[in-house]
Amino acid sequence: MAPERVLSIQSHVVFGYVGGKAAVFPLQCLGYDVDIAELRTHKVVNTVNFSNHAGYGRSGGSRTTAAELNSIFESMEQNELLMPSRLLTGYIPGAEALSAVEKLATKLKHAKPSLTYLLDPVMGDAGRLYVAADVIPVYQDMLPLATIITPNWFEAEVLTGIELKDFPSLRKALSILHLKYHVPNVVITSILMKPWLIAALPPSIRPPDDDHLLCITSSTTATHPTSRSDFESCPSIVHAQCVPTIPGYFSGVGDLFSALLLAHFHPGRPPTTSDTTPLSEAVFQALAKTHTLLQLTHEQAMSLPEEERLATDDELDSVDPLRRTRRMRGRELALIQGQDIIRGSALDDTRSLVAWDGFWSQ
């Protein structure tokens, strides 16, 4: 049987695992044919998250234009090669290129309403945008096309215009994504464990210590709400899980997570238990594998010579930009060494996502 086909539209770097380089290999390992439409971003190494840093001015290549993207998509269509059953989009630099992707996604969704589209609205982190602000309305326009979105905490704020400062604002943001933007599956990642959040969490989800981040999944695809008023008071089934943080910064983690999530998402299969949704099961797999791969990456980084793992120091880094490059090089995701983790289905050091029953009535 021919594998399912994913069209992946991501940035490309020559060295290391970020963007397409973090997403494609896991999808292939998990049995998907991947059509790879790449965006050159002027960058040879991962610089997306540090584009203002002096050390990253030194990059080669040219940037993919919207006209080029359109031309690629048109050529695929003319040759009857635009036939994915799944679509994955990640970091796309600039509103023009993003609009070309929107046009394509619209066309694909129209031609095949069952298209599973995972849209990762990569825009920023920790209060800082690393794309131009004009991409925000384009992403908002695109949300109704998505089957799954995977914003981090900050991106969820940017998309909804809601500052996530207390539990009601979290509910408000989620309901905007479901009801205003019609996204059936929302995954919010990397949520900091603020006191109000810990207080709101059911005891079974509470982390044992502060070194955890929360991941929330919210899904309207299950046959849960029975009437319109039900739906408005309880628009979705919510699950959550806290994940221990691993010290230091790793690039490409979001891209890896989204690819694994898309690979494990099987909306047609009945859930394993009454307590899960196709989304929560896929997120469980994706979180477990991502975390295990990060642990492996961390262990390998720790075994490097000291000059390859000097701690972040903005002052020293700005004097010697190679300090940062060396550190990043030692912390590239260990996807190749960890490919058995990607392929494995049983991961024993993590718990399933927990259903957050009182989320909407709390």
Added chain:
Amino acid sequence: MAPERVLSIQSHVVFGYVGGKAAVFPLQCLGYDVDIAELRTHKVVNTVNFSNHAGYGRSGGSRTTAAELNSIFESMEQNELLMPSRLLTGYIPGAEALSAVEKLATKLKHAKPSLTYLLDPVMGDAGRLYVAADVIPVYQDMLPLATIITPNWFEAEVLTGIELKDFPSLRKALSILHLKYHVPNVVITSILMKPWLIAALPPSIRPPDDDHLLCITSSTTATHPTSRSDFESCPSIVHAQCVPTIPGYFSGVGDLFSALLLAHFHPGRPPTTSDTTPLSEAVFQALAKTHTLLQLTHEQAMSLPEEERLATDDELDSVDPLRRTRRMRGRELALIQGQDIIRGSALDDTRSLVAWDGFWSQ
């Protein structure tokens, strides 16, 4: 332990498995970190072998320039990211881009003399060049940098200027590659079973029927010749194997074969038996896996609906270019479904390469 690192410089297509798309995934499956420097070639699908065909004018994208390649390599160097232990180059369109690759290969080889460089001089097949003729002298200049080259029959003729029309000319061509161009490991693929060749073959290598191609490996790396005169009368250890052909045309087979060969080439390991060389052992693995993957691809293509596997017909194809696209689409290498074949080390339906003892004295 960190994996070995391959820098792969290949063409990129969005859809299907040719160039980098045929080479990178197998290398990754076999445990290599792959730095991917890609060449855009105006093409979305594989059109390398049919560039004059009307059906393939319809392609999108832009072409990578030599300046862009230089800029990418310089940026990698400045960031201390140019650190491969192996280099793989395949189809590179145009003498200017190829010269940029030559400059890089020279630099890498100078910095690390142990660099294993597999150069696949992709220029043409069956008597026809599909690159501009000005790449030929650039490839000839590059040959001394290579650890392994993998020309097909026609490319070996083009590189050496020797028409392979009888057994002495085959010997002459091989000795030119070893002695004039100093290539330690030569693999000539897809050799047609001409009567003179069958007559020259040791009985143990002779094919049972006409539907076979020969692969010859020739290696000077073993400690075989003991003096200069020995070396000149017997410049290398030669092995050969015939491979059954599979009907129809498949794209990307050479790219897959070269990647598997590079992955399995371990010059530092002692050969398994006195009868083999590191080259012949690697070629055995690469041939066996390529052949098994082709069989799988062929079986899958045969199971497609009839309109997806219409036979080649130049007249009908030129009226309806999609005929060819559909046929090619159904014959894309089954790398994803066959990934266990790539990973497997034991393949039982093939024989080892046979040492061709009398090759130089015949």
